[in-house]
Amino acid sequence: MNHGRLWAFTLVDDAADRRWENAVGRFAETEWGAKFIDEVTLIMIGAVPPQERVSSVLYGMGSAILVKTAPFDAIGDTIQAVFRALADYPLPSVSVFLVDDDWRVAMLGAFWSTWLKACVAANVSSFRVMPDGSIQVVQDVEVGVTQAVTTYRPDEKVTILWDIPHVSTPPRVRRQGDGLRLDAITVPDVNREVEVIRLIEPTPQELPLEDAERVVAGGRGIEGPDGFAILEELATCLRAGLGASRVAVDQGWISYAHQVGQSGKRIHARLYMAFGISGAPQHLDGMKDCETIVAINRDPKAPIFDVAHLAVVADAREVARQLTLALRARESEEHVMTV
Amino acid sequence: MNWSVLLPLGASEDPLAWMESSASSPLALGRSLMRRYGGSLQVVGYGKEESPVILQWVWASGIRDVWHLTTADLMAPEPMVEALLPIYQNRDSTVILAASSRDVVPGLLAASLGWTLVPEVRAVSVGVDERVMVRQGRRGGWQADLRLGPPLVLLLDCRFFEPLYLTVRQRQQALVEKVVINRRMVRVEARERVMRPYRRLAVKGASSSARDARTRLGALLQTPSEPSKRAKRVEGTTDEAVRAILEFLVQQGLI
Numbered sequence: 001m002n003h004g005r006l007w008a009f010t011l012v013d014d015a016a017d018r019r020w021e022n023a024v025g026r027f028a029e030t031e032w033g034a035k036f037i038d039e040v041t042l043i044m045i046g047a048v049p050p051q052e053r054v055s056s057v058l059y060g061m062g063s064a065i066l067v068k069t070a071p072f073d074a075i076g077d078t079i080q081a082v083f084r085a086l087a088d089y090p091l092p093s094v095s096v097f098l099v100d101d102d103w104r105v106a107m108l109g110a111f112w113s114t115w116l117k118a119c120v121a122a123n124v125s126s127f128r129v130m131p132d133g134s135i136q137v138v139q140d141v142e143v144g145v146t147q148a149v150t151t152y153r154p155d156e157k158v159t160i161l162w163d164i165p166h167v168s169t170p171p172r173v174r175r176q177g178d179g180l181r182l183d184a185i186t187v188p189d190v191n192r193e194v195e196v197i198r199l200i201e202p203t204p205q206e207l208p209l210e211d212a213e214r215v216v217a218g219g220r221g222i223e224g225p226d227g228f229a230i231l232e233e234l235a236t237c238l239r240a241g242l243g244a245s246r247v248a249v250d251q252g253w254i255s256y257a258h259q260v261g262q263s264g265k266r267i268h269a270r271l272y273m274a275f276g277i278s279g280a281p282q283h284l285d286g287m288k289d290c291e292t293i294v295a296i297n298r299d300p301k302a303p304i305f306d307v308a309h310l311a312v313v314a315d316a317r318e319v320a321r322q323l324t325l326a327l328r329a330r331e332s333e334e335h336v337m338t339v
Numbered sequence: 340m341n342w343s344v345l346l347p348l349g350a351s352e353d354p355l356a357w358m359e360s361s362a363s364s365p366l367a368l369g370r371s372l373m374r375r376y377g378g379s380l381q382v383v384g385y386g387k388e389e390s391p392v393i394l395q396w397v398w399a400s401g402i403r404d405v406w407h408l409t410t411a412d413l414m415a416p417e418p419m420v421e422a423l424l425p426i427y428q429n430r431d432s433t434v435i436l437a438a439s440s441r442d443v444v445p446g447l448l449a450a451s452l453g454w455t456l457v458p459e460v461r462a463v464s465v466g467v468d469e470r471v472m473v474r475q476g477r478r479g480g481w482q483a484d485l486r487l488g489p490p491l492v493l494l495l496d497c498r499f500f501e502p503l504y505l506t507v508r509q510r511q512q513a514l515v516e517k518v519v520i521n522r523r524m525v526r527v528e529a530r531e532r533v534m535r536p537y538r539r540l541a542v543k544g545a546s547s548s549a550r551d552a553r554t555r556l557g558a559l560l561q562t563p564s565e566p567s568k569r570a571k572r573v574e575g576t577t578d579e580a581v582r583a584i585l586e587f588l589v590q591q592g593l594i
């Protein structure tokens with residue numbers, strides 16, 4: 001016996017924002033009773049990626065509605081317009097918001113449940129659609145101590161704010177064949193009450209490593225705080241965050257917020273450049289999942305080269321300095337060409 | 340401008356620890372905004388606790404419009420929001436200040452009132468035209484300055500605000516002074532809820548999750564091959580090294 005539709009909601013901020021892939025992957029990996037639901041639809045809102053990209057990573061969804069709209073810096077009239085556009089489709093009995101560390105997803109869920117006149121279950125660690133169509137929701141009352149299990153009747157509409165579990169391994173990427181229905185709609189920005197006066201670009205010191213698409217990192221081989229000043233200039237050119245090994249942090253050359261590794265941050269950047277870092281297992285632990293790794297080290301046998309895609313045997317400071325100059329020259333050349 | 344602070348009140352909280360933590364910063368911000376720009380300040384506490392010391396301190400800090408809504412079931416936010424609505428109806432020039440947290444009450448309240456909600460707020464001020472100026476943190480370390488008109492709900496990133504400061508004298512006085520708090524008990528419909536010891540959630544193993552997706556969709560699933568981890572190696576002068584890195588970054592579409 002099957003019971004209607006489930007919509008899974010995710011937000012996308014910009015082209016580089018690929019958190020939705022993790023969210024959807026985690027959702028597919030979790031036991032939630034998919035077999036008792038007729039249709040699972042992914043609702044993606046914001047700067048939605050191209051359709052081909054979505055269909056290649058849809059992990060067990062039956063269809064997707066891509067709602068292209070302005071980013072949600074304020075949740076107001078635009079989101080109400082998005083909801084009205086979604087009302088053209090048969091509405092779900094279960095709505096699941098895939099919540100990561102971004103509070104906006106949960107707040108969007110609150111707005112949706114109010115709009116849909118549904119019950120809302122927040123801080124949900126797991127849920128199950130039961131054979132009779134009722135929904136069992138598990139919420140953490142005190143993490144590690146108590147959980148509450150609530151049952152919603154089959155005739156109740158439920159909005160679930162599901163906390164995506166933090167698992168260190170990335171979700172398995174599985175490609176899907178034919179049979180997926182994709183719809184794309186565009187909703188114009190009608191948040192007239194919000195005026196953006198200016199945007200302030202992050203400096204490499206401020207860019208949170210977990211968010212950075214590129215990271216320039218230094219270790220003992222960068223030889224001091226002045227070495228990090230060189231790296232900071234390079235990071236500014238590359239719009240990258242600044243990372244460091246534990247030795248560099250322990251020496252006081254840079255603050256702990258920048259430490260990458262087992263006892264620092266684990267990152268998944270598109271580019272990781274390691275300057276004068278040996279590649280101890282505790283450091284590799286934090287950066288080995290980066291897509292492209294470039295390592296610069298004087299020692300041809302440095303273990304960091306085992307995980308690198310480009311291994312450069314050279315002096316770290318010299319390369320960082322010259323690379324910054326080369327990138328600047330390249331940028332001004334491009335500027336001249338476009339003027 | 341009417342400033343209103345929404346304060347979730349935890350049952351087991353040590354009041355002193357609360358005051359010294361960032362949880363009290365919406366209150367401190369409300370106080371400083373009222374002092375700086377004028378208008379009124381209201382504090383609305385909600386939670387399970389019977390008679391929280393925190394609200395006595397709020398009174399002692401000079402705030403006279405204090406509300407306390409209690410509920411028997413904190414896990415059902417809708418009745419709480421229902422009870423909050425009358426406090427805010429017809430108050431168009433109001434700005435609600437609440438901490439960014441896992442609590443959905445501010446979100447549900449904004450949605451029910453039809454007010455705009457602004458998340459990740461790092462600084463608040465008022466412009467000449469009575470519009471609210473907000474600095475907002477965005478993904479990737481970006482920030483934005485926004486100008487908005489009330490009514491609004493601002494979700495504060497409390498790391499960027501000072502906690503409340505009350506002198507020992509103010510705190511002691513609060514315990515002897517007679518305080519007048521608007522109290523409401525929120526009625527909740529009993530919903531079946533079972534408490535159980537904490538259990539880790541079940542995540543499927545690789546094979547069973549693939550099987551599940553396959554049976555659902557009849558789709559052919561394949562795993563893309565691992566990218567080659569064998570490094571391209573460059574040894575030579577600094578110039579050669581820099582050229583090789585640039586070429587590599589261009590090739591990978593990274594610059």
Ligand SMILES: Cc1cc2nc3c(=O)[nH]c(=O)nc-3n(C[C@H](O)[C@H](O)[C@H](O)COP(=O)(O)OP(=O)(O)OC[C@H]3O[C@@H](n4cnc5c(N)ncnc54)[C@H](O)[C@@H]3O)c2cc1C
Nearest residue numbers: 219220221245246261262263264276277278282283298316
């Ligand atoms: C429990 C525990 C947790 C830990 N957690 C972390 C962690 O989170 N993060 C972390 O990083 N470490 C961590 N460590 C420490 C880790 O084991 C290493 O000691 C540390 O990563 C080494 O840092 P490094 O590569 O900068 O220094 P070294 O290992 O000293 O390496 C310096 C490298 O720089 C090269 N070099 C020197 N001069 C130059 C130059 N002029 N040009 C180019 N290359 C040069 C050298 O050839 C060498 O390879 C942890 C250790 C323990 C025991």
